[in-house]
Amino acid sequence: MSSFRESKILYRRLLGFVRPYWRIFALSIVCMVASAATEPAFPELLARLLSGFSQPTTTTYFIPLIIIGLFLLRGILSFVQDYAFSWVSNKVVTDVRQRMYDKVLQLPMQYLVNTNTGVVISRVCFEVAGVAAAATSVLTTLVSDSVRVLALTGYLLYLNWQLTVITLITIPLTALIVKQFSKRLRQASRGSQVAAQGLTQVLNETLDNFRIIKVFGGQARESQRFFGFNDKLRRMNMKQAAAAAASGPIVHVIAAFGITLVIYFALFQGKQGGLTAEQFVAFMTAMMALIAPLKRLADINAPLQRGLAAAEAVFAVLDEAEEENRGAYRFANPQQSLLTGPAQATTEQVQLVPALPKVRGEIALSAVSYQYPGANRLALDQVSLTIQPGETVALVGPSGGGKTTLINLIPRFFNVQEGVILIDGIDVREIELNSLRQQIAIVSQDVTLFNDSVAGNIAYTVTADHPDAAAQLRERVIAAAKAANAHAFIMALPDGYETLIGENGVKLSGGQRQRLAIARAVFKQAPILILDEATSALDSESERVVQEALDGLLHQQTTLVIAHRLSTIEQADRIAVLEGGKLVELGNHASLLAQEGVYAHLYHIQYNRSAPSSTTSAASVPVPDDGAIAVAPTTSTREDV
Numbered sequence: 001m002s003s004f005r006e007s008k009i010l011y012r013r014l015l016g017f018v019r020p021y022w023r024i025f026a027l028s029i030v031c032m033v034a035s036a037a038t039e040p041a042f043p044e045l046l047a048r049l050l051s052g053f054s055q056p057t058t059t060t061y062f063i064p065l066i067i068i069g070l071f072l073l074r075g076i077l078s079f080v081q082d083y084a085f086s087w088v089s090n091k092v093v094t095d096v097r098q099r100m101y102d103k104v105l106q107l108p109m110q111y112l113v114n115t116n117t118g119v120v121i122s123r124v125c126f127e128v129a130g131v132a133a134a135a136t137s138v139l140t141t142l143v144s145d146s147v148r149v150l151a152l153t154g155y156l157l158y159l160n161w162q163l164t165v166i167t168l169i170t171i172p173l174t175a176l177i178v179k180q181f182s183k184r185l186r187q188a189s190r191g192s193q194v195a196a197q198g199l200t201q202v203l204n205e206t207l208d209n210f211r212i213i214k215v216f217g218g219q220a221r222e223s224q225r226f227f228g229f230n231d232k233l234r235r236m237n238m239k240q241a242a243a244a245a246a247s248g249p250i251v252h253v254i255a256a257f258g259i260t261l262v263i264y265f266a267l268f269q270g271k272q273g274g275l276t277a278e279q280f281v282a283f284m285t286a287m288m289a290l291i292a293p294l295k296r297l298a299d300i301n302a303p304l305q306r307g308l309a310a311a312e313a314v315f316a317v318l319d320e321a322e323e324e325n326r327g328a329y330r331f332a333n334p335q336q337s338l339l340t341g342p343a344q345a346t347t348e349q350v351q352l353v354p355a356l357p358k359v360r361g362e363i364a365l366s367a368v369s370y371q372y373p374g375a376n377r378l379a380l381d382q383v384s385l386t387i388q389p390g391e392t393v394a395l396v397g398p399s400g401g402g403k404t405t406l407i408n409l410i411p412r413f414f415n416v417q418e419g420v421i422l423i424d425g426i427d428v429r430e431i432e433l434n435s436l437r438q439q440i441a442i443v444s445q446d447v448t449l450f451n452d453s454v455a456g457n458i459a460y461t462v463t464a465d466h467p468d469a470a471a472q473l474r475e476r477v478i479a480a481a482k483a484a485n486a487h488a489f490i491m492a493l494p495d496g497y498e499t500l501i502g503e504n505g506v507k508l509s510g511g512q513r514q515r516l517a518i519a520r521a522v523f524k525q526a527p528i529l530i531l532d533e534a535t536s537a538l539d540s541e542s543e544r545v546v547q548e549a550l551d552g553l554l555h556q557q558t559t560l561v562i563a564h565r566l567s568t569i570e571q572a573d574r575i576a577v578l579e580g581g582k583l584v585e586l587g588n589h590a591s592l593l594a595q596e597g598v599y600a601h602l603y604h605i606q607y608n609r610s611a612p613s614s615t616t617s618a619a620s621v622p623v624p625d626d627g628a629i630a631v632a633p634t635t636s637t638r639e640d641v
């Protein structure tokens with residue numbers, strides 16, 4: 001596709017965002033056109049002033065007052081135009097940014113796995129502003145200066161067509177030069193986007209891995225990486241600046257040639273008696289007035305190309321494929337009782353909303369296979385496993401065995417490629433995505449808390465709209481916190497349940513955060529609970545408290561747990577051992593030990609590691625895969641492996 005056509009398509013799409021505000025936009029254009037159309041008035045007034053200079057009439061004395069009126073009118077028009085344009089422009093930025101954010105929320109997990117977060121952040125936060133510059137401010141110049149140029153050219157033609165023709169010869173020349181610059185600008189603009197994304201990425205990584213960088217002495221390396229992008233950004237910006245700075249003077253020089261030609265020709269015409277001095281002054285004034293809008297039109301290319309390059313990046317996000325959500329089957333929302341109690345449901349609602357089935361919590365995997373895009377082996381290979389409602393199944397096995405992949409398939413963070421996963425006998429792909437996820441609560445190792453109160457974090461997404469509901473909500477939050485062993489420490493916080501936590505609030509320990517995450521899961525009352533290494537990052541004391549909270553939860557719903565600590569695994573009804581993507585063993589702790597297979601092997605490695613009397617060193621034990629094992633010692637002195 002030619003770059004011009006490409007730009008046209010991009011621009012048309014950008015204008016689509018302006019469409020909802022077309023009235024304000026039109027008002028602005030009208031003001032712009034009106035203001036620009038008054039442009040020839042000044043040279044004309046000047047010519048009249050000159051013609052009456054030697055013998056002034058009453059009209060001559062009025063001319064300065066008319067000039068004041070003219071500029072007053074232009075001032076008002078220009079204010080309305082600028083204000084209206086900024087309004088539309090800011091609306092467009094807000095809309096596009098919101099659309100992008102909403103889009104990000106709908107993207108599949110795979111997108112985030114493949115895309116750097118720095119890129120996403122930079123696009124949503126910064127590049128949208130460049131888009132608005134292209135969609136509106138560029139257009140302001142384009143419309144108003146084009147009208148200005150047209151009005152002035154018309155006036156010049158009316159004054160003297162031969163002189164005008166000479167003036168106009170310079171315009172195509174200018175246009176040619178502008179075209180040369182446009183390509184370069186666009187390339188540089190793309191380059192600076194990439195550099196800016198790199199900057200954000202390095203900064204993100206630095207802040208995420210602050211401790212690691214310090215401990216490993218990575219400062220010099222990171223500083224060098226940052227410099228790489230920082231300097232690239234400077235070079236790209238300079239490229240743009242050079243192209244933008246050169247285009248102005250070149251246009252001026254060409255214009256100067258034009259002016260000189262005009263003056264010679266005017267002198268010649270004046271000698272022949274075809275041009276009066278007043279006409280010449282009016283002509284020169286109008287011609288000079290033509291230079292500024294022409295220059296602005298030439299300069300418009302820089303923000304336009306920058307804007308179009310940004311638009312490309314923004315549209316790339318907007319055009320990403322969303323998570324597939326074709327399933328139409330719905331289960332009852334387990335939280336529904338919290339939102340609207342049966343007493344509040346009107347008869348009409350009861351009739352309209354069909355009674356949805358409640359999930360019992362049976363999960364059945366049948367010959368499930370999954371391979372990550374670009375991977376050369378299956379992450380899950382023909383795994384079949386049925387988990388009964390209320391049952392707790394622990395997933396263990398060597399690192400890379402497929403545990404995380406398996407639990408990610410249940411809420412459909414990824415879709416199975418072969419085989420099927422059923423919940424209560426329904427294929428998860430047939431279930432509407434939100435409804436499916438309403439049935440599942442997750443507690444993972446890295447707990448993210450939102451910038452909100454403790455209560456807001458526990459009752460995430462649920463709010464009360466009247467005082468009765470608020471009291472009920474608070475009771476449920478406290479009950480969830482108690483179940484998660486969190487109530488006592490919450491009450492010790494400065495504002496109890498209203499204490500602000502997260503980035504800007506009170507800092508909590510790993511164990512406290514974990515217990516809040518458990519409280520959040522309890523509060524959700526989901527029939528399926530996924531514990532993804534929920535206690536692996538904790539010290540033994542925190543682990544004990546968190547484990548107690550978890551033990552209380554087990555058997556209330558179907559629970560799938562990936563754990564590094566044996567305490568959870570021993571409690572589990574069954575243990576599924578995944579190795580190399582295959583389900584190699586299934587049974588309870590005792591039966592698997594008796595089987596003396598992979599699980600027993602893993603168990604003994606850990607046992608031997610910590611047993612002082614053991615003669616087998618950790619290094620001499622053959623460890624499957626890369627050696628890290630997701631079952632851990634039973635005593636607090638043993639470390640995670």
Ligand SMILES: Nc1ncnc2c1ncn2[C@@H]1O[C@H](COP(=O)(O)OP(=O)(O)OP(=O)(O)O)[C@@H](O)[C@H]1O
Nearest residue numbers: 113372375379398399400401402403404405406630
């Ligand atoms: N995003 C990804 N892209 C490509 N391959 C992946 C991706 N995530 C995981 N894998 C691969 O899939 C396999 C299974 O990984 P998975 O994370 O499910 O293992 P795991 O049992 O949870 O391991 P661990 O105990 O170390 O967390 C591994 O071989 C891994 O390299």
